[in-house]
Amino acid sequence: MLKEFREFALKGNMVDLAIGIIIGAAFSGLVNSIVNDIFLPIVGRITGGIDFSNKFIQLAGEPQATLDAARKAGATIAYGNFITLLINFLIVAWILFMVVKGMNQLKRQQAEAPKPTETPEDILLLREIRDAIKK
Template identity: 40%
Template sequence: MFKEFKNFIMTGNVIDLAVAVLLAGAVGMVVNGFVNDIMMPIVGYFTGGVDFSDMKIILSEAVMAEDGSVATPESAIRYGAWINSIINLVIVGFVLFMIVKSYNKVRKKEEPKPEAPKGPTQEELLAEIRDLLKKN
């Protein structure tokens, strides 16, 4: 069983998948940094300085203890964070679209392979066999 597992893990597909997952994590960090540090301030600028992450509907206020600590945290619907997630999704989708589009332009297009020379058809071969059998 260990040998089968070792053979499975050492196949090219599993190693390629592991590399792809690691690269996807790194690319995800870069894209999230781009969205959070570059695009969201631009979106905030054009929306009049609105920070979507602060938008929420408070269902119940936080209750403070006498010593100043939070006894019961507030309960709120944070729809602004959801709006940020949607904007993030759209920007990430656009960036990935641009990456794939540029990759497809750079990638060398496969030249069509010349067709193999056509040999005799099945009927011709059967006719030759029949003729050879008649001669014998």
């Protein structure tokens, strides 16, 4: 049973998956930084600095000034948080799309690169004959 587990755990697919997860975790930090430090300030500038995360519709209780107070007062639809997460998702999806598109373009360029052609056998034989005659 231990031998079977070792074979399973050390299969190429499992190692590739583990490497993918580790790289994905490191990549998520990079993507989060791009979203939070570069794109969200631009979105904030475009929207006039609106903080969507605190937007809500209170369905029960007295009107409240903050989302936390509104949630404590009763039923509340926190649509601003949804908008913020939707914007984050769209930005992350766009960045990942651009990364995958760039990688695919590099793969295509490598595939299109001219491969050195081998010299046909008859040409090689004629060269050997020529070299032998010269001697």
